[in-house]
Amino acid sequence: MSDRTRHAPELLRRLLRAKDRMDAASHEAWPVQRLARVSHVSPAHFARAFKDAFGMPPHRYLLTRRIERASALLRDTDQPILDIALQTGWNSLGTFGRTFRDVTGESPRELRARAQSAAHALDQVPGCFVSAAQRPGLTIAVSEKRRREAGDTVVAPNKKESP
Amino acid sequence: MNHSALANDIAVTGLVIGLYVHDQDEAHDFYVGKLGFRVHTDARNGDYRWLTVQHPDQPAFQLGLFAPQPPTVDEDTAKTLREAVAKGAMPPLVLVVDDCRAAYERLRARGVEFTQEPTERYGSVDANFRDPSGNGWKMIEARKASA
Numbered sequence: 459m460s461d462r463t464r465h466a467p468e469l470l471r472r473l474l475r476a477k478d479r480m481d482a483a484s485h486e487a488w489p490v491q492r493l494a495r496v497s498h499v500s501p502a503h504f505a506r507a508f509k510d511a512f513g514m515p516p517h518r519y520l521l522t523r524r525i526e527r528a529s530a531l532l533r534d535t536d537q538p539i540l541d542i543a544l545q546t547g548w549n550s551l552g553t554f555g556r557t558f559r560d561v562t563g564e565s566p567r568e569l570r571a572r573a574q575s576a577a578h579a580l581d582q583v584p585g586c587f588v589s590a591a592q593r594p595g596l597t598i599a600v601s602e603k604r605r606r607e608a609g610d611t612v613v614a615p616n617k618k619e620s621p
Numbered sequence: 622m623n624h625s626a627l628a629n630d631i632a633v634t635g636l637v638i639g640l641y642v643h644d645q646d647e648a649h650d651f652y653v654g655k656l657g658f659r660v661h662t663d664a665r666n667g668d669y670r671w672l673t674v675q676h677p678d679q680p681a682f683q684l685g686l687f688a689p690q691p692p693t694v695d696e697d698t699a700k701t702l703r704e705a706v707a708k709g710a711m712p713p714l715v716l717v718v719d720d721c722r723a724a725y726e727r728l729r730a731r732g733v734e735f736t737q738e739p740t741e742r743y744g745s746v747d748a749n750f751r752d753p754s755g756n757g758w759k760m761i762e763a764r765k766a767s768a
Contacts, residue, residue, distance in 0.1 A: 482737055482738075
């Protein structure tokens with residue numbers, strides 16, 4: 459088994475409730491206090507318990523859901539990228555574009571072009587499973603990912619978002 | 622290899638598929654008292670309880686509500702399974718209904734914990750709920766066959 463702390467099923471079920479709430483409204487702000495209240499856990503213990511339960515800190519989980527949702531909208535709609543950014547919980551196009559590329563390795567525009575040119579045979583699978591299967595696997599913090607990639611490619615850290 | 626020749630080789634007349642639940646009494650109250658299933662079999666042998674429920678519209682199918690417990694699994698495995706259920710990590714379940722929005726209103730009024738409101742996608746409507754243990758159900762109203 460893993461060396462993560464194991465929690466009682468009753469607590470895990472309440473932590474799942476916080477995860478479900480983020481899933482249902484990933485565009486909203488989810489400060490630890492709010493999540494802790496959903497789970498009936500003290501804010502001081504929430505983040506640690508969530509990470510024990512689900513393998514990543516709550517804010518990073520939220521980020522994967524936002525990226526997943528944005529990817530789906532890029533793929534399935536023709537909405538402007540700015541609208542998608544605002545709808546999925548970002549305050550600016552710059553932050554969205556940078557984070558999106560850091561997580562997925564391509565810009566929102568690139569993903570849209572690639573996804574829309576590919577034919578999809580996923581009609582028979584319920585939407586949420588398709589969507590979950592395409593969720594980014596974010597096993598490290600975005601800042602760490604940035605740092606590693608900057609180290610690898612010697613890209614200036616403040617490199618501007620490409621249009 | 623073509624398996625289609627085997628498809629009707631064995632006549633199947635019923636199906637039981639089991640879920641792991643945190644507490645069988647609680648699961649019974651949920652599936653019977655809220656979702657409208659009926660008890661098909663409730664048999665006890667010592668600590669072990671074989672509990673299956675059935676929806677009146679689907680008489681060939683029984684849903685088993687089983688507790689992960691010794692002797693079917695050892696205590697440590699049972700603990701791991703109870704954790705997995707509580708984390709919502711068990712496989713997806715699907716309930717196909719004829720009117721997702723109406724079913725949502727009715728079930729919500731009975732206190733079912735929905736994790737997604739009815740949402741329309743490409744002509745079908747789906748909503749998500751969880752049982753008290755954490756098992757996730759997707760309730761789908763299939764796209765009507767196009768005329």
